[in-house]
Amino acid sequence: xxxxxxxxxxxxxxDGATGHDIAAAIGPGLAKAAVAVLVDGGIQDMALPVxxxxxxxxxxxxxxxxxxxxxxHSAAHVMAEAVLSIIPEAKFGFGPPIEDGFYYDFxxxxxxxxxxxxxxxxxxxxxxxxxAPFQRSVMSIDEARAFFTDLDQxxxxxxxxxxxxxxxxxxxxxxxxxxxxxxxxxxxxxxGRIGPVKLLSVAGAYWxxxxxxxxxxRVYATAFRNRTELDAHLERLEEAKKRDHRRIGRELELFYxxxxxxxxxxxxxxxxxxxxxxxxxxxxxxxxxxxxxxxxPTILSETLWHQSGHWDHYKDNMYFTEVDGQGFAVKPMxxxxxxxxxxxxxxxxxxxxxxxxxxxxxxxxxxxxxxxxLFRVRAFTQDDAHVFCRVDQxxxxxxKIIDLTDRFYARFGFENVSLHLATxxxxxxxxxxxxxxxxxxxxxxxxxxxxxxxxxDGAFYGPKIDFQVTDVMGRAWQLGTCQLDFFMPEQxxxxxxxxxxxxxRPVILHRAxxxxxxxxxGILIEHTGGDFPVWLAPVQVRVLPIADRHADAASAAVDVLxxxxxxxxxxxxxxxxxxxxxxxxxxxxxxxxxIGDREAEAGxxxxxxxxxxxxxAQPVADLAxxxxxxx
RNA sequence: GCCGGAUUAGCUCAGCUGGUAGAGCACGUGUCUUGUAAACACGGGGUCGUCGGUUCGAAUCCGACAUCCGGCUCCA
Numbered sequence: 001x002x003x004x005x006x007x008x009x010x011x012x013x014x015d016g017a018t019g020h021d022i023a024a025a026i027g028p029g030l031a032k033a034a035v036a037v038l039v040d041g042g043i044q045d046m047a048l049p050v051x052x053x054x055x056x057x058x059x060x061x062x063x064x065x066x067x068x069x070x071x072x073h074s075a076a077h078v079m080a081e082a083v084l085s086i087i088p089e090a091k092f093g094f095g096p097p098i099e100d101g102f103y104y105d106f107x108x109x110x111x112x113x114x115x116x117x118x119x120x121x122x123x124x125x126x127x128x129x130x131x132a133p134f135q136r137s138v139m140s141i142d143e144a145r146a147f148f149t150d151l152d153q154x155x156x157x158x159x160x161x162x163x164x165x166x167x168x169x170x171x172x173x174x175x176x177x178x179x180x181x182x183x184x185x186x187x188x189x190x191x192g193r194i195g196p197v198k199l200l201s202v203a204g205a206y207w208x209x210x211x212x213x214x215x216x217x218r219v220y221a222t223a224f225r226n227r228t229e230l231d232a233h234l235e236r237l238e239e240a241k242k243r244d245h246r247r248i249g250r251e252l253e254l255f256y257x258x259x260x261x262x263x264x265x266x267x268x269x270x271x272x273x274x275x276x277x278x279x280x281x282x283x284x285x286x287x288x289x290x291x292x293x294x295x296x297p298t299i300l301s302e303t304l305w306h307q308s309g310h311w312d313h314y315k316d317n318m319y320f321t322e323v324d325g326q327g328f329a330v331k332p333m334x335x336x337x338x339x340x341x342x343x344x345x346x347x348x349x350x351x352x353x354x355x356x357x358x359x360x361x362x363x364x365x366x367x368x369x370x371x372x373x374l375f376r377v378r379a380f381t382q383d384d385a386h387v388f389c390r391v392d393q394x395x396x397x398x399x400k401i402i403d404l405t406d407r408f409y410a411r412f413g414f415e416n417v418s419l420h421l422a423t424x425x426x427x428x429x430x431x432x433x434x435x436x437x438x439x440x441x442x443x444x445x446x447x448x449x450x451x452x453x454x455x456x457d458g459a460f461y462g463p464k465i466d467f468q469v470t471d472v473m474g475r476a477w478q479l480g481t482c483q484l485d486f487f488m489p490e491q492x493x494x495x496x497x498x499x500x501x502x503x504x505r506p507v508i509l510h511r512a513x514x515x516x517x518x519x520x521x522g523i524l525i526e527h528t529g530g531d532f533p534v535w536l537a538p539v540q541v542r543v544l545p546i547a548d549r550h551a552d553a554a555s556a557a558v559d560v561l562x563x564x565x566x567x568x569x570x571x572x573x574x575x576x577x578x579x580x581x582x583x584x585x586x587x588x589x590x591x592x593x594x595i596g597d598r599e600a601e602a603g604x605x606x607x608x609x610x611x612x613x614x615x616x617a618q619p620v621a622d623l624a625x626x627x628x629x630x631x
Numbered sequence: 632g633c634c635g636g637a638u639u640a641g642c643u644c645a646g647c648u649g650g651u652a653g654a655g656c657a658c659g660u661g662u663c664u665u666g667u668a669a670a671c672a673c674g675g676g677g678u679c680g681u682c683g684g685u686u687c688g689a690a691u692c693c694g695a696c697a698u699c700c701g702g703c704u705c706c707a
Contacts, residue, residue: 111634111635111636112635113635113636114636200701201635201701201702202634202635202636202701202702203634203635203701203702203703204633204634204635204701204702204703205634205702205703205704206633206634206703206704209703209704210704211632211633211703211704211705215633215634215635215703216634216703217634217635218634218702218703220701220702250642251642257698257699258698259680259697259698259699262697262698262699309707310707312707313707314707317705317706317707364706366705366706367632367633367704367705367706368632368698369632369633369634369702369703369704369705370632370703370704370705370706371699372700376706427707459707460707461707544667546664546665546666547664547665547666548664548665549664550664574662574663574664574665575665575669575670576663576664576665576666576669576670577665577666577667578665578666578667578668578669578670579665579668579669579670580665580667580668581666581667581668582667582668582669583668583669584668585667585668586668592667594666594667596665596666597666598666606666606667608667613667614666614667
């Protein structure tokens with residue numbers, strides 16, 4: 001038989017040749033380095049036969065992505081063996097490779113902690129050193145069920161049953177040394193091909209991800225090709241920790257959380273400068289795009305939430321109160337309020353599209369365990385807007401929103417934006433015609449842009465486009481959203497008078513650019529590491545007099561800067577200049593203006609730019625022009 | 632909500648096996664009057680998250696609760 005090699009040549013091998021045979025036929029060095037083979041693009045074990053005529057590419061550690069997957073998968077098995085050797089009663093769940101590493105779930109007779117890591121890692125290293133081969137074999141469903149029942153591994157038995165339900169008649173198992181696991185594979189040839197392993201954390205995880213099932217102990221770990229790459233990855237994790245917005249938020253005095261309000265952020269003066277800067281940037285866009293800003297009440301009657309449908313779908317996440325014996329709820333969303341505004345008087349087709357924007361402060365009772373700094377809070381400000389329009393206006397409106405988000409994200413230094421179209425889910429409100437018209441309007445609006453499609457991922461009330469940005473650490477964040485809503489106009493019986501003097505039903509377009517101001521600030525902090533762009537920095541210039549005799553000149557400089565609209569402050573503490581410069585740098589102040597004898601005489605300041613050092617002396621007015629807020 | 636961990640001064644953390652608390656930074660005062668990332672000295676500051684239990688005695692052991700951290704789940 002023949003196989004096709006990556007360089008286009010054809011190689012003749014014996015019938016039934018395995019990946020290993022093919023690698024050996026190409027060269028002994030390759031055979032030695034090989035960990036798996038790609039057969040027609042799919043990865044498989046070295047020991048499995050390759051079909052006649054297949055395209056074959058031998059994977060070695062040089063092919064990082066193709067290598068890491070089976071290697072980490074194999075590492076997961078080895079970790080499982082190591083845990084079993086330390087805790088023989090352990091029961092096994094799943095142990096897959098994931099982005100940047102792998103994990104394995106265990107049911108254990110005692111809690112596992114990080115104190116156990118060294119022992120497990122030592123055992124892993126012993127197994128890796130043993131270079132034990134991974135041996136694949138195939139069992140019938142019944143054999144496998146009996147086998148894992150015999151091993152007293154209930155989760156494996158459960159998985160065998162699950163596979164049987166899916167119509168599988170046989171399953172593969174992998175054995176290294178005495179350890180056997182149910183597994184589809186592929187794996188590297190032997191444990192010696194596994195790179196350096198590092199256990200990272202231990203967490204809880206439900207079996208099969210359902211909270212009805214038992215909670216298992218999940219051990220997260222990672223493995224890389226070599227020590228250098230592992231260390232580089234661990235360093236990235238450290239860097240991410242340094243950029244943690246919760247830490248920077250405290251250090252730069254932007255916000256804090258108090259026990260008195262779990263999940264409810266307190267914004268400090270400097271944090272509010274940034275928040276206001278973000279809002280100002282959004283308002284500038286609203287003005288340019290003919291939005292009208294409104295503000296609707298935080299607390300509204302329960303009857304409204306019945307009408308909106310939130311009572312049925314969202315009650316568990318809402319806060320309730322009572323006013324004069326009547327039930328009220330704190331708004332978790334702004335839509336009903338906006339609908340009331342639309343309905344507050346008769347509307348004409350001439351007003352459409354009617355774009356109502358609101359910085360809506362909403363409260364949602366999130367589960368205590370999901371709270372996470374500013375990323376997940378219980379009260380946040382949506383930069384919300386509801387566009388009331390006709391179906392034939394959707395496309396143009398959506399295009400405008402896409403343009404708007406482009407401009408907005410770029411302004412904050414997010415260059416990597418991706419769009420996702422989410423289409424009709426199984427359970428959906430509205431008619432087929434509405435969904436078709438809506439989805440095609442969104443598709444047309446996306447014309448000429450790159451986007452992915454998430455089939456069936458739309459909300460029940462309409463399709464949507466999600467906007468995602470990638471930060472400097474390569475992490476993706478969902479920010480904006482643009483959702484069609486066929487449901488709410490019905491619920492609220494909204495209508496407008498058409499040109500033909502008929503009552504027509506508008507469509508609502510929900511949209512948010514930042515999603516939530518709080519969350520956006522958190523992401524921006526981690527993206528910039530606290531180095532906000534000059535126009536957004538809480539303090540833009542800090543003026544440092546060298547000695548007491550320069551205090552008057554320094555405070556005069558502060559006055560000039562402030563008059564020019566610059567956020568400037570004076571640091572005349574009797575600390576050394578070096579000390580005050582250090583403090584200014586640590587506080588991420590974009591410009592430090594230093595005034596000594598030379599500068600005072602010339603009416604200048606010496607400017608030191610954040611992270612860039614001394615820029616030399618210049619007139620205060622020049623610095624003011626530099627630092628003046630653009631926003 | 633669930634699993635695991637944590638909670639000691641404003642912050643970061645010491646405090647071994649029970650004998651009523653320490654450091655650095657920060658803060659205050661004084662001295663110094665400074666030239667581009669940490670001057671020096673002195674001082675104030677904690678009912679050891681809360682409540683209860685065990686004990687002659689609890690920061691330390693046990694329980695409940697609260698909050699935080701890592702995950703899971705959730706995010707119509």
